[in-house]
Amino acid sequence: MASFDVIIVGAGPSGSAMALNLGRFNRRVLLLEKAFFPRDKICGDGLSGKSIALLRELGLEEKVAEQSSEKISGISISAPNGSKMDIPMAPNYGYCCRRELFDTILFQKAKQTAQTIEGFQVTDLIQQNGFVVGVKGIDSKTKESKEFFGKVIVGADGANSIVATKLGLNHNPPEHHIVGLRGYYENVEGLTDKIELHFVDGVLPGYFWIFPLEKKGFANVGIGMVTQQVNKQKANLKKIMEKAIVENSLFKDRFKNAKLLDGIKGWGLPVGSIKRKSAGNGWIFLGDAASLIDPFTGEGIGNALLSAKIAAQEIEQCLRSNNVSEQSLQRYSKRLDQELYPELKTSYSLQRMANKKWLLNFIINKAKKKPAVAQYLGESLANEKPRKRLAGPLALIKLFFL
Ligand SMILES: Cc1cc2nc3c(=O)[nH]c(=O)nc-3n(C[C@H](O)[C@H](O)[C@H](O)COP(=O)(O)OP(=O)(O)OC[C@H]3O[C@@H](n4cnc5c(N)ncnc54)[C@H](O)[C@@H]3O)c2cc1C
Structure with missing residues (x-):
């Protein structure tokens, strides 16, 4: 003691x-x-x-x-x-x-x-x-x-x-809480010295982000959305994120050689x-x-x-x-x-x-x-x-x- x-x-x-x-x-x-x-x-x-x-x-x-x-x-x-x-x-x-x-x-x-x-x-x-x-x-x-x-x-x-x-x-009321998913990707093209916030249809209020990390082509990629909206729309954020990476014209070419390390993981944000x-x-x-x-x-x-x-x-x-x-x-x-x-x-x-x-x-x-x-x-x-x-x-x- x-x-x-x-x-x-x-x-x-x-x-x-x-x-x-x-x-x-x-x-x-x-x-x-x-x-x-x-x-x-x-x-x-x-x-x-x-x-x-x-x-x-x-x-x-x-x-x-x-x-x-x-x-x-x-x-x-x-x-x-x-x-x-x-x-x-x-x-x-x-x-x-x-x-x-x-x-x-x-x-x-x-x-x-x-x-x-x-x-x-x-x-x-x-x-x-x-x-x-x-x-x-x-x-x-x-x-x-x-x-x-x-x-x-x-x-x-x-x-x-x-x-x-x-x-x-x-207490985390869903209107005052965000669900966030994150994946680390290698070989992402077009990274600069800027962080990227993309307001993607279907993820509002919220956004898809691409943040450059310490090595060339290495990025923190994720998506976040207010939990109340996730529940209301029965949104599957992981699927939305994967789909955006593969299909959205802003990202698909940049991720064509990208490799996801260690999966996509989620955590809550009490705002x-x-x-x-x-x-x-x-x-x-x-x-x-x-x-x-x-x-x-x-x-x-x-x-x-x-x-x-x-x-x-x-x-x-x-x-x-x-x-x-x-x-x-x-x-x-x-x-x-x-x-x-x-x-x-x-x-x-x-x-x-x-x-x-x-x-x-x-x-x-x-x-x-x-x-x-x-x-x-x-x-x-x-x-x-x-x-x-x-x-x-x-x-x-x-x-x-x-
Ligand atoms: C997907 C996502 C993206 C985000 N992006 C950003 C961003 O880009 N920039 C930004 O500024 N913020 C971001 N945030 C928010 C940021 O992660 C948090 O605000 C920040 O981590 C808060 O720090 P903290 O020390 O309060 O809590 P935490 O970082 O959560 O630390 C809590 C610590 O307590 C320990 N712990 C928990 N329970 C126990 C226990 N029972 N006994 C002993 N130890 C315990 C944990 O292991 C942990 O080490 C993001 C959050 C999420 C979920």
Whole structure:
């Protein structure tokens, strides 16, 4: 029975970043992870400007860049009618880094500041007097059951969070959830230094993506769609993805020599179009466990890293004042509200706009012809603040007249 200031369940981007941020405060931190690194996580592997800025703060941008695609300079988009356009991201840029590599980089660094145990699956919470005070779990190597006690327990354990489940808070309403499928392909032709988002008929709201990786011709290819629509249309996403690769005129030639490695795999994305309770007596949630994925782009790594940064600062304050009650830890939830929810709300409006085939066709056609529209869209996709403009009530009128 060991005791810590903070116990973090899950060593994905949010959990490892949490350990790194807490390291600055010299706290006794335990990071528990059920898998062994390096391990895969189903994802698009895309790192946006926000993720890069937060990695830079953790001193990890260079290390990640070494294992990534070349610098991503823009986005290629196609409309349901097949028309295409390129929009630059400058002055921002991104990378695509396979999660097997990315998460290992973060975890290795987190090991320098926290005690870590791999192969430890948390199975339950220990609660006393209305507070979460510890976790129970099983060490997969020794098959031993163990308990650990901490002043704050952090649920950084992703979309199927055991911490949220045990607190009765892991609800994923289908209108606020996306299903995503991913495959790694070799020998894909026509990859550039741009990520590709294709709004394909039958996958709205959602998109088909092709993201270049660290070797020539190597790509992360996937498809994502709002779960409510998948259920409504009884859509078989795997079949839609395979069909698009073989039959769609935009892709079929590019995939004619391509080889799928290790199958197409799926995972859920709890998106931030609804707020999930993110703090209580002795506990908080980060990243996907807090349902912080962008509902329009499907990006969650940046928000996972940001939630870890905010949480570390606020938990430190709570520990200093010796008060880890819900009221005290809600400082974290309030900051999430201020720093993230306006952006998540905007992205939800954009997701609903992207449900309309005619609108996507119109906007993309227009951007193809008018550089001012392309620039407007580019800025909006790459930056959170201009994105707000795009979802505002006057944006459509502006797009019509630009
Ligand atoms: C198909 C798909 C495509 C995506 N594409 C992108 C993209 O291109 N860019 C982007 O920014 N985001 C993308 N996302 C979202 C992104 O993957 C997540 O937002 C991100 O992984 C969240 O990080 P996290 O640390 O909160 O959770 P996770 O990365 O899920 O990490 C959770 C960790 O907790 C561990 N764990 C779980 N349960 C337990 C337990 N009981 N005990 C101990 N450990 C446990 C897991 O093994 C895992 O290591 C995509 C998601 C999907 C599904």
